[in-house]
Structure formats: C-alpha cells, structure tokens
Amino acid sequence: MSGQLDVVAAILWKNGRFLAIKRPEGKPQAGFWEFPGGKIEAGESPEEALSRELQEELNLTPLSFRFWTEKVHAYDNFRVRLRFFHVDEFRGPLVAHEGHEWMWIEPKEPVTVPFLAADVDIVHALQEQTVA
Numbered sequence: 001m002s003g004q005l006d007v008v009a010a011i012l013w014k015n016g017r018f019l020a021i022k023r024p025e026g027k028p029q030a031g032f033w034e035f036p037g038g039k040i041e042a043g044e045s046p047e048e049a050l051s052r053e054l055q056e057e058l059n060l061t062p063l064s065f066r067f068w069t070e071k072v073h074a075y076d077n078f079r080v081r082l083r084f085f086h087v088d089e090f091r092g093p094l095v096a097h098e099g100h101e102w103m104w105i106e107p108k109e110p111v112t113v114p115f116l117a118a119d120v121d122i123v124h125a126l127q128e129q130t131v132a
C-alpha cells in the first residue's frame, strides 16, 4: 500500500440518467468506466475539487450539488477514499477536454460496461434507487 488517495466523484443527473465516463488510454485503469472527478489537491475542499475536475474534464460547471456518501476501497497497490456528490444542475455544454468517452445511463437498464471496482456497489445502489 502506498498511501491513500482522496478523491471526489460526481453523479451528474440529466433527464433521469446519470453520467459515466471511460478512463482514457494512458491513465491507470484505462478502459474502466467511472464517475467524473479526481484527486482532491492540497488546500482544496471536496466541493472545490468537484467543481475544478468537472470543469477540467468535461467543461461543466455544477450549479446544484449535494454530498451523498463516501467509501474507502483498497485496490492492489493503493487505497482510495471516495466522496460521492449528486449533481442535479450544471451548466455546459459537455466537452470531453481529456478525450473521455461518455454515456448517460438509465438506472433501470442493465449496465453493460465495466466500472472501476470501487464504483460497482455505488452503481448498484443507483440502480436499486436506494438513494434519495
């Protein structure tokens, strides 16, 4: 284990669907799908990190968001602490600045793409609509 990463992840909602993006080639865990977000930088609050990452990655400005849940997940060689926020309103347009593929997922439909291991139970919770 080489320490713990502090990460924010955004569950962006549009017309009842949530956004997933694919980790691009060249990044660790390329090819897996995840929620937009990234590492919280030194001196940043989770909310600031959320706004910065959405802007950098997707050209989106969150206008209304709320903390939902957090979890710690141990990958083989590092541990991550993830804070998930629901984002109900945002300003775009969505532009994949970092070359991400993206898709809007209808929670009632089966998910056919592989998500990062830490996100799998989060996706299930969204599908089961156990979230407020």
Ligand SMILES: Nc1nc2c([nH]c(=O)n2[C@@H]2O[C@H](COP(=O)(O)OP(=O)(O)OP(=O)(O)O)[C@@H](O)[C@H]2O)c(=O)[nH]1
Residues within 6 Å of the ligand: 005, 007, 008, 009, 027, 029, 034, 035, 036, 037, 038, 039, 040, 073, 080, 082, 116, 117, 118, 119
């Ligand atoms: N963004 C994001 N990261 C996640 C999720 N789930 C999850 O385990 N992670 C992990 O959290 C870490 C986030 O790192 P990142 O590489 O996306 O962050 P970043 O954009 O700040 O990285 P970089 O600027 O170094 O490229 C990765 O190790 C990733 O495996 C998720 O849903 N979204």
